Amino acid sequence: MRVPYNRPAVTGREIDFIREALETRHLSGDGPFSKRCEAWLEARIGGTARLTHSCTAALEMAAILADVGPGDEVIMPSFTFVSTANAFVLRGATPVFIDIRPDTLNIDPALIEAAITPRTKVIVAVHYAGVCAEMDAIQNIADRHGLMIIEDAAQALLSSYFDRPAGSLSTISCFSFHETKNLVSGEGGAILINDPKLVERADIIREKGTNRTAFRKRTVDKYTWVDIGSSYLPAEIIAAHLWAQFEAGDDTTTMRMNIWNRYHQGFQSAELKECVVRPTVPQHCSHNGHIYYLLLKSKIARDGLIVSLAEDGILAPFHYIPLHSAPAGLRYGRTSGELVHTDATSDRLIRLPLFRDLGDDQEIVIDRVLSHIGSA
Ligand SMILES: *Cc1c(COP(=O)(O)O)cnc(C)c1O
Secondary structure, three states, X not given: OOEOOOOOOOOOOHHHXXXXXXXXXXXXXXXXXXXHHXXXXXXXXXXXXXXXXXXXXXXXXXXHHOOOOOOOEEEEEOOOOHHHHHHHHOOOOEEEEEOEOOOOOOEOXXXXXXXXXXXXXXXXXXXXXXXXXXXXXXXXXXXXXXXXXXXXXXXXXXXXXXXXEOOOOOOEEEEEOOOOOOOOOOOOEXXXXXXXXXXXXXXXXXXXXXXXXXXXXOOOOOOOEOOOOOEOOOOHHHHHHHHHHHHOHHHHHHHHHHHHHHHHHXXXXXXXXXXXXOOOOOOOEEOOOOOEEXXXXXXXXXXXXXXXXXXXXXXXXXXXXXXXXXXXXXXXXXXXXXXXXXXXXXHHEEEEOOOOOOOOHHHHHHHHHHHHOOOO
């Protein structure tokens, strides 16, 4: 038996759309499939959407748009993917890492104010496992201190917070379509801009620092170098794959939620017996079934479970190594306060296989986990 952690979903129409993209002979970015994907994102979330070749690229664009530079500080959780911090470090800014809430594993708004200095420019909220961070509290602090909020919504496509879509809850949000996410194009991402004043510059940054977009719309008569930028567009073949995934987006999300809910029910009694802690989803958050994780009692228990499941042929990985204590985190960032929940979560968390066609293998996973943690 062999159960992988992730198997990217194929929804059926990917090949047809890729063939169509090839036949139109529009192979570079911003062709018909890119436009369709962007319109879909705007319809589902709002704002102005632009596809990028990764969420990392979208975060790098966001950091340029936020105008941060050497000496500026960006408050973010340490319990996140490296790109959240790297994007700002590339601008010369300093990530200031704060702790997460032990329940949702998202940035703890109660710790933000203590981390603010005269150099603070941005707060980055990461929606871990597709469950939104406490955006009202974060917005309140940002408003009082004149700070920009950026959402790292890499995991939160089609999630919502008080019925507002993830990605619409800040000035700029970033999504990922990497093959490990819910809807995928291999590598892929999008930036979503909720402040119309930033759209023109976003287009310039995305097009190598040129005003090519304005030229194509014929609002300028020559296309020239006007700002810093890079090449952040995906090719049309990528967008064609993504469009097949978007068309099946609600379907995929429903299937993932069913799997998530089955795990949650399957481990209810184990939680009552205090063998594990299950994920917390606040009432006002609706999520997308991106990750099902369990928190074990200790690192030893967690590591042991990973090994035991591997012996059963089940791949169940841990997750983030905290950024604040990583070599680059120590070099480029600093911490504010103690990061006890970050460290404890990193030590105790295990992620269970979750993908669209997991099927009956899920029952084997639940059975094996319950048996290994002594809750069968
Ligand atoms: C996956 C992920 C990213 C990076 O996405 P890429 O598309 O691979 O660049 C960034 N932040 C978070 C929170 C992620 O989960």
